[in-house]
Amino acid sequence: MDYYTRNASDLFRQYSSLNPADVHRGWLDLLPAQAGLACDIGAGSGRDSAWLASKGWDVTAVEPNAELRALGEQYTINAAASSSTSIGGVTWLDDSLPELKQMRSLDQRFQLILISAVWMHLTPVQHDRAMRIVSELLAPGGMLVISLRLGPDAAGRFHPISADELIRLAQDRALVKKRSFRGNDLRRQEVEWDTVVFQRNQEIL
Numbered sequence: 489m490d491y492y493t494r495n496a497s498d499l500f501r502q503y504s505s506l507n508p509a510d511v512h513r514g515w516l517d518l519l520p521a522q523a524g525l526a527c528d529i530g531a532g533s534g535r536d537s538a539w540l541a542s543k544g545w546d547v548t549a550v551e552p553n554a555e556l557r558a559l560g561e562q563y564t565i566n567a568a569a570s571s572s573t574s575i576g577g578v579t580w581l582d583d584s585l586p587e588l589k590q591m592r593s594l595d596q597r598f599q600l601i602l603i604s605a606v607w608m609h610l611t612p613v614q615h616d617r618a619m620r621i622v623s624e625l626l627a628p629g630g631m632l633v634i635s636l637r638l639g640p641d642a643a644g645r646f647h648p649i650s651a652d653e654l655i656r657l658a659q660d661r662a663l664v665k666k667r668s669f670r671g672n673d674l675r676r677q678e679v680e681w682d683t684v685v686f687q688r689n690q691e692i693l
Contacts (some may be wrong), residue, residue: 491643496555503533506564506674511604512536514669515633515685519543523576524599527625529585530606534560534578538567541576545600550591552584585610585616588625593688597627603634605681607654608646616657623661623688632663632686638670639679651682 492499523544528537531549533556540547541564549564551557557580564578583590586597587608601622610618626632636649655665663686673679 491645492553493543493555496553496559499564500556500559502675504535504550506535508536509552510674512633514683515667515672518631518666518685520599520631524626525596526576526600526602527570527591527598529588529601529603529622530609531560531580532556532605534563534567534614536602536604537578539565540600540602541568541578542571546576548591548594548598549578549580550583551580551586552563552582554582557582577629586614588621591625592621596625597630598625599627599630601626601630601632603632605635605637607634608637608649611647615653616660619654619657619661623658623663626663626688628688628690630688631666632658632688634684634686636682638680638682639673639676651684654666658684663688 526540526545526547528540529550531537531551533653534549537547537549546548549560552561556578561580581590598691622632628683635655636651636654637646651668655668658665665684666687670680673681
C-alpha cells in the first residue's frame with residue numbers, strides 16, 4: 489500500500505489517461521443493456537466507476553488507499569457535474585479484498601462486479617475466500633469481470649496468479665465462465681492482461 493500512497497498522483501494520471509472503453513473493449517458486448525447496481529473493487533482513480541455511471545449504473549467504488557480514494561472521488565464528482573445527461577451515481581467506500589467487511593454490511597447484491605488489476609495483490613491463500621465473498625455479493629444472473637496482470641513486477645507488489653486457478657475457484661462457487669481472453673497492455677509492451685468474465689446462474693425459486 490505504501491507504493492500507492494507515495495505514487496498516488498502519478499498513478500491517478502496514468503489510470504485516468506486511458507479510455508475505459510478501450511481498456512474493457514474485450515467484454516463490452518456482454519455488458520447488460522439494463523443498468524443496475526455495480527461494484528468497482530479497487531476503483532483507484534475512479535475512471536471505471538465514472539464510466540459505468542455514465543452508462544446509468546449506480547456504482548459502489550471500493551478503494552482502500554486513502555490518497556487514491558480522495559482523488560478518485562473528486563474525479564467522479566467532476567465527471568457527474570460535467571455530464572449533460574442523466575447518469576447513475578458513485579458512492580465511495582474504504583474497503584478491500586478479501587474480507588470486504590464494509591461491503592458485506594450493506595447487504596446489497598450487484599448485477600455487475602468489476603475487479604480490474606486487483607487480484608494479483610492477493611496472496612494465493614486469500615484467493616478462495618475472496619472468490620467466495622465476491623460470489624455472495626453477486627445477484628442471480630449478475631456478471632463478474634476480473635482482469636489479471638501478466639508481466640514483470642520490478643516493485644515486488646504482486647503475487648502469483650493464473651486464469652486457470654481463477655476459473656476453478658469460480659466454478660466451485662457455481663459461477664459460469666462466459667468469456668476468457670488475453671490482451672495487450674495499452675501502454676507497456678512487456679505487460680499483458682488475462683480477463684475472465686463469469687455469470688452467476690439465476691436461482692430457481
